[in-house]
Amino acid sequence: MSKVLLVGCGHMGSALLNAWIDLKSFSFAVVDPFNFKELKKHYYNKKVQIFDKKLTQKQIKKFDIIIFAIKPQVAKKVISEYKDFEFKKNSLIASIVAGKKISFFDKNIKNAFQIVRVMPNMPALISQGISCFVPNKHFSTTNKKKINDLFLKVGKTIWLRDEIQIDKATAISGSGPGYVFTLIDAFEKASQKIGFSKKISRELVLATLLGSARLMQTTNKEPSDLANSIAVKGGTTEAGIKVLKKNNPNKIIYDTFLAAYKRASKLGKE
Numbered sequence: 001m002s003k004v005l006l007v008g009c010g011h012m013g014s015a016l017l018n019a020w021i022d023l024k025s026f027s028f029a030v031v032d033p034f035n036f037k038e039l040k041k042h043y044y045n046k047k048v049q050i051f052d053k054k055l056t057q058k059q060i061k062k063f064d065i066i067i068f069a070i071k072p073q074v075a076k077k078v079i080s081e082y083k084d085f086e087f088k089k090n091s092l093i094a095s096i097v098a099g100k101k102i103s104f105f106d107k108n109i110k111n112a113f114q115i116v117r118v119m120p121n122m123p124a125l126i127s128q129g130i131s132c133f134v135p136n137k138h139f140s141t142t143n144k145k146k147i148n149d150l151f152l153k154v155g156k157t158i159w160l161r162d163e164i165q166i167d168k169a170t171a172i173s174g175s176g177p178g179y180v181f182t183l184i185d186a187f188e189k190a191s192q193k194i195g196f197s198k199k200i201s202r203e204l205v206l207a208t209l210l211g212s213a214r215l216m217q218t219t220n221k222e223p224s225d226l227a228n229s230i231a232v233k234g235g236t237t238e239a240g241i242k243v244l245k246k247n248n249p250n251k252i253i254y255d256t257f258l259a260a261y262k263r264a265s266k267l268g269k270e
Helices: 011-020 036-042 072-080 102-108 122-126 141-152 163-174 176-194 198-219 223-230 236-246 249-269
Strands: 002-007 026-031 048-051 065-068 092-095 114-119 129-135 155-159
Touching (some): 011 122, 036 048, 092 102, 163 249
Parallel strands (some): 002 026, 002 065
């Protein structure tokens, strides 16, 4: 059985832990001084150890996987507490800290050897996420399978070529749900402005978006081809798409991704 330590258990950390908790081949512990009381209460009798302070050398050496699930703004302070620890042989350190590079962990944790950056996203809450990985050169095949199996529990996994790619993935899949929810909000508000109630707007919008995504996934057709198949000349869809294209949605989405990517890159330098 592989022992996993989760350092930090906020929104993403708890989403992952809730999905993993029943896995037979892993056991879990959490260190989080900020949410200690709430976590202790929530995971009572669920075989999860909850710590409210830095672990000792003896405790740390029991873990096979150490996952840092903290905000980038506090990363240096938190990770400095692990600077001089010796870890279990063949243990791995995984980071879901946005923007923080592998070199950051090399620099701030003296005995870190096998390190992997992971970027999951919030649909992991319902096991419909996608997680992107970039390992360092020391990462073993055994540990790759181990961490991949963990994150398969919360959705799809994809291994990327380098850290530039993971910063770009952070801007797309990591932040993407936020953009989608913003668009859904705009869909709903426009529906209400036309004259539907909030309840009916929600039903219309969610069914349309979910059904469209599933149709594209099932048919494997290009989105532009599917759009064109609906946009009959002189029809309602064509009229709406003309307004959309007039406002250049391609540029809006590109600028959105670019802003998030630049922010992820900047976080890596702070």
